[in-house]
Amino acid sequence: MSSDIFIWPFNLGLYFILIYSVVRSTIWFRNLSRADKLRLQRGFFGMPFMQSIREIFMESLLHRRIFKKNPVLGYMHMSLAFGWFLLIVFGTIEADFFGERHLNPPSHAIFFRWFNPEHGTTGLASLYGHWMDFLLAFILSGLLLAIFKRFIPGMMGMKKTTRHTWTDRIALTSLWLIFPSRLLAESFTCGVHGSGGFLTGNLGAALSSLLPAADIAPYFWWLYSLSLGTFFFLLPVTRYFHIPVELLLIFMRNSGITTADRWSAYTEVQTHACSSCGVCISVCQMSRAAGINDMQSTYFVKGLRNERDIAAITANCLMCGRCDEVCPVGIELGPLRLIERRQGERPATMLSFFDRYGLTRRREHIEREQTQSYSYLAPEKEQPADVLFFAGCMTHLTPSVIVAMKKILDSAGVRYRFMDEQGGVCCGRPLMLAGRDREARELINHNSDIIWKSGAKTLVTSCPICYKVFRESYYLEAQVMHHSEFINLLIEEGSLRLGYLHRRVVYHDPCDLGRGSGIYDEPRAVISYVAELQSVAEERSMSLCCGGSLGNLTLSSEKRAMIAADTARTLTQSAPDELITACPLCKKTFVQATETRVSDIAELVAAALPRPVRKTRSRASLTAVKTATDG
Amino acid sequence: MKEKRKHVIVAGGGVAGMEAAGSLAEMGIRVTLIEKGEDPGGHLLQWHALFPGRRPAEEVRKYLRKRIAHENINIITRTTVEKIRHHGHEIIADLSGGTEERADAVIVATGFDLFDAHRKEEYGYGIYDNVITSADLEEMFNRKRVVRADGSVPSRIGFIHCVGSRDEKVNNNHCSKVCCVAAVKQAIEVRKLLPQCEVFCFYMDMRMFGPYYEELYRESQEVHNVNYIRGKVSEASVNINNRLVIKVEDTLAGRPLKMELDLMVLMVGMEMSKSGARLAEASGLNTGINRFLESADHHYGSNRSGVAGIFYAGTCTAPMNITDTISHSRAAVEETVRYLGGR
Ligand SMILES: Cc1cc2nc3c(=O)[nH]c(=O)nc-3n(C[C@H](O)[C@H](O)[C@H](O)COP(=O)(O)OP(=O)(O)OC[C@H]3O[C@@H](n4cnc5c(N)ncnc54)[C@H](O)[C@@H]3O)c2cc1C
Ligand code: SF4
Ligand code: SF4
Ligand code: SF4
Numbered sequence: 001m002s003s004d005i006f007i008w009p010f011n012l013g014l015y016f017i018l019i020y021s022v023v024r025s026t027i028w029f030r031n032l033s034r035a036d037k038l039r040l041q042r043g044f045f046g047m048p049f050m051q052s053i054r055e056i057f058m059e060s061l062l063h064r065r066i067f068k069k070n071p072v073l074g075y076m077h078m079s080l081a082f083g084w085f086l087l088i089v090f091g092t093i094e095a096d097f098f099g100e101r102h103l104n105p106p107s108h109a110i111f112f113r114w115f116n117p118e119h120g121t122t123g124l125a126s127l128y129g130h131w132m133d134f135l136l137a138f139i140l141s142g143l144l145l146a147i148f149k150r151f152i153p154g155m156m157g158m159k160k161t162t163r164h165t166w167t168d169r170i171a172l173t174s175l176w177l178i179f180p181s182r183l184l185a186e187s188f189t190c191g192v193h194g195s196g197g198f199l200t201g202n203l204g205a206a207l208s209s210l211l212p213a214a215d216i217a218p219y220f221w222w223l224y225s226l227s228l229g230t231f232f233f234l235l236p237v238t239r240y241f242h243i244p245v246e247l248l249l250i251f252m253r254n255s256g257i258t259t260a261d262r263w264s265a266y267t268e269v270q271t272h273a274c275s276s277c278g279v280c281i282s283v284c285q286m287s288r289a290a291g292i293n294d295m296q297s298t299y300f301v302k303g304l305r306n307e308r309d310i311a312a313i314t315a316n317c318l319m320c321g322r323c324d325e326v327c328p329v330g331i332e333l334g335p336l337r338l339i340e341r342r343q344g345e346r347p348a349t350m351l352s353f354f355d356r357y358g359l360t361r362r363r364e365h366i367e368r369e370q371t372q373s374y375s376y377l378a379p380e381k382e383q384p385a386d387v388l389f390f391a392g393c394m395t396h397l398t399p400s401v402i403v404a405m406k407k408i409l410d411s412a413g414v415r416y417r418f419m420d421e422q423g424g425v426c427c428g429r430p431l432m433l434a435g436r437d438r439e440a441r442e443l444i445n446h447n448s449d450i451i452w453k454s455g456a457k458t459l460v461t462s463c464p465i466c467y468k469v470f471r472e473s474y475y476l477e478a479q480v481m482h483h484s485e486f487i488n489l490l491i492e493e494g495s496l497r498l499g500y501l502h503r504r505v506v507y508h509d510p511c512d513l514g515r516g517s518g519i520y521d522e523p524r525a526v527i528s529y530v531a532e533l534q535s536v537a538e539e540r541s542m543s544l545c546c547g548g549s550l551g552n553l554t555l556s557s558e559k560r561a562m563i564a565a566d567t568a569r570t571l572t573q574s575a576p577d578e579l580i581t582a583c584p585l586c587k588k589t590f591v592q593a594t595e596t597r598v599s600d601i602a603e604l605v606a607a608a609l610p611r612p613v614r615k616t617r618s619r620a621s622l623t624a625v626k627t628a629t630d631g
Numbered sequence: 632m633k634e635k636r637k638h639v640i641v642a643g644g645g646v647a648g649m650e651a652a653g654s655l656a657e658m659g660i661r662v663t664l665i666e667k668g669e670d671p672g673g674h675l676l677q678w679h680a681l682f683p684g685r686r687p688a689e690e691v692r693k694y695l696r697k698r699i700a701h702e703n704i705n706i707i708t709r710t711t712v713e714k715i716r717h718h719g720h721e722i723i724a725d726l727s728g729g730t731e732e733r734a735d736a737v738i739v740a741t742g743f744d745l746f747d748a749h750r751k752e753e754y755g756y757g758i759y760d761n762v763i764t765s766a767d768l769e770e771m772f773n774r775k776r777v778v779r780a781d782g783s784v785p786s787r788i789g790f791i792h793c794v795g796s797r798d799e800k801v802n803n804n805h806c807s808k809v810c811c812v813a814a815v816k817q818a819i820e821v822r823k824l825l826p827q828c829e830v831f832c833f834y835m836d837m838r839m840f841g842p843y844y845e846e847l848y849r850e851s852q853e854v855h856n857v858n859y860i861r862g863k864v865s866e867a868s869v870n871i872n873n874r875l876v877i878k879v880e881d882t883l884a885g886r887p888l889k890m891e892l893d894l895m896v897l898m899v900g901m902e903m904s905k906s907g908a909r910l911a912e913a914s915g916l917n918t919g920i921n922r923f924l925e926s927a928d929h930h931y932g933s934n935r936s937g938v939a940g941i942f943y944a945g946t947c948t949a950p951m952n953i954t955d956t957i958s959h960s961r962a963a964v965e966e967t968v969r970y971l972g973g974r
């Protein structure tokens with residue numbers, strides 16, 4: 001038995017990682033809030049558990065989401081994860097079925113060929129051997145792709161691969177060594193004994209005809225076990241820790257736990273679940289249009305994981321939500337950034353190698369100082385209204401939108417009050433995006449007071465930025481509508497008479513309206529009603545940000561202009577007559593970036609209103625008609 | 632065989648182009664002056680009176696017209712120079728309409744464009760009736776009638792400086808140099824025309840860079856009671872009386888300010904001209920980050936393009952007043968003649 005000690009690196013690694021994972025998950029569980037604990041407990045005995053199993057199968061093993069985004073990348077992930085999974089399952093069955101005993105320790109399945117070198121030359125066993133060889137080949141094909149991707153990232157249509165730490169590199173090397181060393185170990189052993197499937201058998205025969213296979217085989221079995229053991233030991237401090245953590249994340253999410261607005265065990269699980277797949281890098285306009293390559297979500301998440309001072313990275317983001325949309329793990333990247341923006345100053349810590357195994361490490365909440373106060377805002381007097389129109393500070397910078405909205409509302413006979421006609425108080429969202437929630441709260445309270453007192457049933461706003469905050473952070477009785485929704489309603493109920501404009505137009509989904517609030521169809525319905533709407537590349541949930549975002553206060557205007565130009569170019573590819581948006585800030589940004597005429601959806605609709613007919617004129621034409629019919 | 636007479640193309644018939652053509656012709660060089668518009672003259676055609684002395688712009692126009700009335704000058708109008716390229720020793724200018732012109736050298740004098748005030752929507756140009764640009768006001772001076780859209784006489788006028796200049800948001804970081812003093816000049820003219828009308832200028836800095844400019848600025852305050860408020864106008868709207876309401880961040884007093892105006896004049900800045908930019912792009916001429924043509928050397932080669940036989944004159948390289956445009960243009964002629972002699 002003394003020759004079997006090579007299995008110990010594997011055994012130790014395996015027991016270590018199992019125990020570590022259980023302990024760490026237990027601590028995470030203990031750190032959850034009462035409500036979240038309850039959610040998880042209920043989830044365990046209900047539907048969420050089954051859903052999670054399904055999702056784990058589809059996403060963690062088959063990698064369906066990555067597959068949809070990028071088939072080659074998907075295949076790579078699938079062959080490694082699903083292939084390995086099958087190899088373990090069928091290996092265990094093989095050991096149980098063909099081995100000398102039932103219920104073997106895991107090492108007997110993993111090193112089956114070593115313990116049963118002559119197995120599988122005939123009948124069912126030989127067929128099974130071919131199957132196991134096929135699985136190995138499946139994994140190796142994915143591995144080959146992974147190696148290609150590492151050295152030629154462009155091959156997979158990915159712009160960049162994420163950067164690695166040295167522990168990541170060692171772990172990666174050991175991961176890469178696992179399957180080639182298994183292949184060689186099995187082949188040498190099979191070569192000696194004339195066994196093996198189509199892969200190990202033939203390779204073994206070839207190798208043993210050239211080399212002293214019996215002497216060489218043990219070295220590869222050692223390498224196989226060592227690389228497995230190293231991989232397991234390093235797992236918690238490398239990006240590969242995401243593999244077990246993602247399973248936990250899926251279960252937590254399906255049980256109904258959400259990110260909320262503070263650091264929690266759930267946010268920590270999310271930061272550990274990032275696979276550094278880099279999908280968020282390739283969609284980020286900061287890199288593709290402005291050449292900024294150090295602030296993308298994967299780096300942000302890594303900074304969180306490693307307790308770095310990432311204030312600069314956190315701030316330098318458009319908050320456009322494109323990465324959220326594509327992250328295959330489903331990490332809530334926007335909300336995480338907002339939590340980080342709410343933090344006060346954090347000293348940069350350099351975690352040592354062993355710190356990173358720390359079981360109880362948690363990101364502290366650092367209260368940020370309140371810098372300004374709006375306590376001088378006096379409550380306004382009561383002014384009743386059915387419909388309140390709130391233009392918003394951004395819309396006040398695009399007076400043409402206000403003029404258009406007034407025309408539309410008047411033409412439809414809407415009895416409304418223009419809440420901030422003489423200038424109003426900001427909706428609060430810019431402050432929230434800057435992480436200044438307490439200050440924002442004062443503005444929100446002030447505006448809420450006005451809206452409540454008015455008794456309005458509907459609150460219409462022209463700015464998606466205000467719209468989002470009214471819907472999400474205000475407590476209101478009034479129904480909040482973006483003007484595109486409201487205009488659509490007016491058209492549907494027949495209150496607006498509109499002509500048709502013979503213009504070819506394209507529509508840009510503003511981030512906060514589209515991805516941020518899910519409003520895609522109403523603006524399109526309105527536009528199609530009055531003009532010819534053409535489709536553009538990267539529409540709807542993958543719409544590009546105009547670059548003017550209020551979510552980023554550190555980006556230079558040159559970089560903003562680069563993003564704006566890139567987006568405008570994509571939108572105007574079909575040389576439309578007009579570029580329509582539904583956000584005053586987008587409009588202002590695009591006007592500087594393109595020669596194409598840029599209008600807000602309200603301006604387009606106002607242009608389709610019938611021209612006010614002069615009284616005298618209409619009488620004259622009436623008489624003309626009369627005389628014509630008389631004669 | 633008689634030596635062929637040298638031939639120079641001047642692209643753009645503004646102040647710079649006309650002066651260059653005149654100087655070259657005087658030296659016996661054959662000139663083709665190509666102008667995009669109806670008539671030569673450029674922006675000067677729009678101005679009523681000139682700073683600093685408020686002399687009629689017509690005087691300078693007359694001088695320039697005389698300058699180009701020369702047998703050596705062939706004037707082609709309503710024609711755009713689209714591309715300049717080398718062909719052996721010759722330079723060929725491709726013109727709109729598909730024709731071409733051959734010469735030994737080219738002087739580019741494509742001038743500037745006024746900033747399109749629609750791009751600064753928060754000021755309401757094209758949306759509110761009584762928002763006009765400095766160029767519109769010159770037009771009103773020409774007609775000797777400064778009135779609101781409804782024909783009424785304004786009792787308070789505001790001049791907004793730096794519209795489209797020194798403004799990152801519209802991708803223009805440069806100062807247009809002449810608009811401060813142009814505002815001072817226009818403010819005085821308004822006060823003289825409408826003694827009952829109050830005048831306010833909203834500025835970031837007053838840049839009185841030329842001779843007698845500072846004196847004009849003083850005169851405007853001491854004699855004509857023009858008010859200067861240091862502050863940035865953030866937005867404009869209209870109230871029920873159809874008066875404009877502007878919001879200003881008064882940076883000296885350190886507090887926000889609201890003011891009602893009857894007429895608002897936007898001091899639009901100077902930008903690289905669009906047709907000049909197209910010409911530069913097509914011909915491979917360098918442009919700087921301010922998008923104006925970039926000279927071969929900032930200090931001693933501001934007329935040189937860095938390409939053999941192509942020279943620059945006037946505001947196609949940077950904002951300038953007429954005085955500097957004419958000097959710059961003459962220097963371009965000197966460079967051109969030296970180049971022709973050396974061949
Ligand atoms: C509001 C305002 C007031 C001013 N008032 C004064 C003042 O009082 N005193 C003063 O000293 N200065 C004044 N100036 C400055 C003065 O207008 C300029 O210095 C002068 O016009 C510059 O002349 P230019 O020839 O370089 O350019 P422009 O006047 O712009 O002339 C360029 C010409 O080139 C033509 N062109 C362009 N591209 C092409 C092409 N590709 N092919 C053919 N032709 C082309 C154009 O049509 C134009 O006619 C004022 C400027 C402004 C903005
Ligand atoms: S954040 Fe999401 S998309 Fe980005 S690297 Fe991590 S897992 Fe991939
Ligand atoms: S939110 Fe937008 S800008 Fe920010 S990291 Fe994601 S994709 Fe990039
Ligand atoms: S300006 Fe418009 S497109 Fe740009 S971030 Fe804001 S909502 Fe999105």
Ligand code: SF4
Pocket residue numbers: 792793794796797805806807808809810811812835836837838898900
């Ligand atoms: S000259 Fe005066 S108004 Fe013109 S851009 Fe410069 S500072 Fe602004």
